[in-house]
Amino acid sequence: MIKFLDLSKQYFSIKKEVDHAVSSVLNEASFIGGPHLKSFEENFARYVGAQNCVGVGNGTDALEIAIEALDLPKNSEILVPANSFIASSEAVTRTGHKVVFVDACPNSYVISLEDVKKKITSKTSAIIAVHLYGHPCDMDGLVDIARGADLKIIEDCAQAHGAKFKGKTVGSLGDIATFSFYPGKNLGAYGDGGAITSNDKALAESCRMIANHGRIAKYEHQFEGRNSRLDALQASILNVKLNHIENWTAKRVEIADYYIANLSNHPEICLPIRQPWADHVYHLFVIRVSDREALKKFLYDNGVETGVHYPTALPKLKAYELHRQRNEKMLCSIHDSTLLSLPIGDHLSERDVDYVCKQIQKFYH
Numbered sequence: 001m002i003k004f005l006d007l008s009k010q011y012f013s014i015k016k017e018v019d020h021a022v023s024s025v026l027n028e029a030s031f032i033g034g035p036h037l038k039s040f041e042e043n044f045a046r047y048v049g050a051q052n053c054v055g056v057g058n059g060t061d062a063l064e065i066a067i068e069a070l071d072l073p074k075n076s077e078i079l080v081p082a083n084s085f086i087a088s089s090e091a092v093t094r095t096g097h098k099v100v101f102v103d104a105c106p107n108s109y110v111i112s113l114e115d116v117k118k119k120i121t122s123k124t125s126a127i128i129a130v131h132l133y134g135h136p137c138d139m140d141g142l143v144d145i146a147r148g149a150d151l152k153i154i155e156d157c158a159q160a161h162g163a164k165f166k167g168k169t170v171g172s173l174g175d176i177a178t179f180s181f182y183p184g185k186n187l188g189a190y191g192d193g194g195a196i197t198s199n200d201k202a203l204a205e206s207c208r209m210i211a212n213h214g215r216i217a218k219y220e221h222q223f224e225g226r227n228s229r230l231d232a233l234q235a236s237i238l239n240v241k242l243n244h245i246e247n248w249t250a251k252r253v254e255i256a257d258y259y260i261a262n263l264s265n266h267p268e269i270c271l272p273i274r275q276p277w278a279d280h281v282y283h284l285f286v287i288r289v290s291d292r293e294a295l296k297k298f299l300y301d302n303g304v305e306t307g308v309h310y311p312t313a314l315p316k317l318k319a320y321e322l323h324r325q326r327n328e329k330m331l332c333s334i335h336d337s338t339l340l341s342l343p344i345g346d347h348l349s350e351r352d353v354d355y356v357c358k359q360i361q362k363f364y365h
């Protein structure tokens with residue numbers, strides 16, 4: 001079986017380094033905070049090219065804390081792409097704001113600037129720029145719009161570690177950015193983890209306090225915060241994996257290029273677009289096909305696991321049943337029945353990828 005994701009294979013390729021890092025945390029018994037966390041925060045900030053990094057419990061908390069730290073007007077409207085994982089919109093509601101869904105670009109799948117412009121009202125306070133599937137949003141365009149309308153930009157980089165817009169790494173291109181280190185992400189921990197990056201020191205400090213009970217010292221609490229921390233075990237593992245991510249990303253890009261070269265002469269398949277200004281990190285390689293279920297089943301029966309990201313556009317979910325945008329016609333609400341994610345990642349060999357292509361070609365023959 002060609003797996004969609006194979007975390008144990010990756011672990012065995014770096015086992016010695018990971019085991020060493022984990023046992024040093026166990027030996028030091030410094031589980032919360034400490035040198036491993038500090039060093040990961042510094043290393044990750046450098047990797048992203050941001051001035052500050054704060055480790056937090058997961059990518060969803062990262063979004064909630066970032067939005068809270070921005071101190072936006074209560075009940076303001078925040079623009080969220082309709083094509084994303086629910087965490088992107090959940091964080092908006094959880095922090096007391098209103099979700100306004102925005103359509104996606106047809107083949108790069110990131111937020112549509114045209115629709116952003118249409119959705120801005122006097123109550124809009126921020127835009128969540130999700131670099132979906134690993135493709136960066138058009139940050140110049142978004143920053144222009146945000147400046148003109150006095151909006152904040154929160155980059156949701158959960159799927160885009162190391163992706164670049166015009167040569168600049170995502171995570172420092174808006175006001176604040178959030179990352180997830182969920183195990184299946186391009187940079188994944190062995191449990192939950194997340195981070196917030198920003199060039200604004202005061203904003204980053206505010207996030208650190210919110211995530212740590214509003215405190216500046218052990219029992220000195222300036223306000224009520226919460227508990228959401230990246231623990232030392234995860235930080236030590238992430239420090240090891242950060243040294244490999246460039247290689248892993250290069251492999252993803254190679255696989256994507258192979259898919260594009262070998263599937264482009266099938267008119268039935270709509271391949272993902274990579275904008276000329278994008279360094280795509282291919283967290284997912286998503287194609288669109290009208291006979292999605294049949295192709296998915298054919299591939300599975302022939303030993304290839306695939307995924308669907310996401311089967312239901314956010315506005316159509318039960319969670320948004322009472323949301324006034326439920327019935328709005330959006331391209332991504334029509335496309336969701338045709339999306340199919342092909343396997344991609346460092347666990348695949350050239351032969352595996354070639355086999356996937358051959359099976360798809362066979363299906364369409």
Ligand SMILES: *Cc1c(COP(=O)(O)O)cnc(C)c1O
Nearest residue numbers: 058059060085087088158180182
């Ligand atoms: C995974 C993901 C998140 C949430 O991250 P968790 O660490 O699972 O909480 C947020 N946004 C997007 C786009 C994601 O893919």
